[in-house]
Amino acid sequence: MQVLLVEDDIDLGQAVCEHLEAAGLRVHWCKLLAQAAALPPPELALLDLQLPDGDGLTLLRRWRALGLRLPVLVLTARERISERVQGLRAGADDYLTKPFDLDELLARIEALWRRAQPPGLAALGDLELDLRQHCARRGGRALELTAMEWALLKCLAAAPGRIVERDRLETALAPLSHADSSSNSLEVIVSRLRKKLGPARISTHRGLGYRFEA
Numbered sequence: 384m385q386v387l388l389v390e391d392d393i394d395l396g397q398a399v400c401e402h403l404e405a406a407g408l409r410v411h412w413c414k415l416l417a418q419a420a421a422l423p424p425p426e427l428a429l430l431d432l433q434l435p436d437g438d439g440l441t442l443l444r445r446w447r448a449l450g451l452r453l454p455v456l457v458l459t460a461r462e463r464i465s466e467r468v469q470g471l472r473a474g475a476d477d478y479l480t481k482p483f484d485l486d487e488l489l490a491r492i493e494a495l496w497r498r499a500q501p502p503g504l505a506a507l508g509d510l511e512l513d514l515r516q517h518c519a520r521r522g523g524r525a526l527e528l529t530a531m532e533w534a535l536l537k538c539l540a541a542a543p544g545r546i547v548e549r550d551r552l553e554t555a556l557a558p559l560s561h562a563d564s565s566s567n568s569l570e571v572i573v574s575r576l577r578k579k580l581g582p583a584r585i586s587t588h589r590g591l592g593y594r595f596e597a
Contacts, residue, residue, distance in 0.1 A: 384508070386410045386427050387419060389416065389434065390429070391415070391435055396412050399412075402486075406544040407595075408544060408597070415436050428453060428454070429492075430457050431457075432470065433459065443470075443473050444473050452499070454498070462480055476495055477491055508597055510540070510580065512536070528579065532576050534556055535552060538551070551592070552592060553569055
């Protein structure tokens with residue numbers, strides 16, 4: 384997921400970037416409203432309101448006037464209810480008042496991203512998972528996956544950027560072991576899936592499990 388952070392506070396901006404990138408997100412940080420306005424619309428935006436060159440609501444209203452439905456989480460020191468209402472009515476999807484906990488910020492981002500996806504469809508970079516049809520597309524092209532490869536991919540992609548324990552993955556694959564005539568060891572299935580997704584999409588964490596890199 385590509386996140387645009389519009390925030391002029393250097394310490395806060397660095398902390399947010401480091402925390403989100405450690406969770407597997409890609410963050411583009413702008414310190415001025417003009418810089419953010421010059422960029423293509425992101426997949427999700429974290430928008431401060433009080434910026435050196437204007438009010439973040441100006442950019443938010445522009446996005447909404449263009450019909451852009453990207454999730455927007457407002458980050459601000461403004462605490463009055465009337466100001467929160469103004470931001471929500473301008474098109475914000477959520478509101479987080481400074482100071483805030485970085486884990487809560489990440490959880491809110493994940494929740495906004497889930498709600499933004501069409502029912503049964505999950506988008507992770509160039510990878511699209513159709514949970515209703517039990518299929519995946521990469522760059523718009525369908526991937527040929529076995530039942531076990533699909534089960535593993537779905538389990539990993541449900542927690543992008545986070546390590547999924549080996550025991551949990553093996554439990555997800557166990558009911559399908561009879562359906563795959565080839566080796567059904569976790570390592571073999573991971574290897575086959577890497578060949579189809581690209582080797583960098585699944586990272587190994589020895590003694591812990593595997594992580595899907597969105």
